[in-house]
Amino acid sequence: MTDEPNGRPNDRSIARQNRLRDALRENLKRRKSQSRGRTAVVEHDAAGPGPVGPNSVCPADPKPDETT
Numbered sequence: 001m002t003d004e005p006n007g008r009p010n011d012r013s014i015a016r017q018n019r020l021r022d023a024l025r026e027n028l029k030r031r032k033s034q035s036r037g038r039t040a041v042v043e044h045d046a047a048g049p050g051p052v053g054p055n056s057v058c059p060a061d062p063k064p065d066e067t068t
Contacts, residue, residue: 009017
């Protein structure tokens with residue numbers, strides 16, 4: 001290492017730390033925003049009509065006895 005122990009950090013390392021801090025802060029904000037968006041979608045889907053699952057039927061789906 002070129003830095004002396006307990007030495008004062010140089011401008012380059014301070015600038016790097018500042019960039020990393022800012023990048024981490026922006027990443028956290030973005031992730032929180034995405035999480036809030038997903039939560040809103042899940043709550044909206046939970047309040048929607050009818051069950052959702054592999055056995056549920058969508059009104060736009062053809063009836064099982066209809067063939068194309």
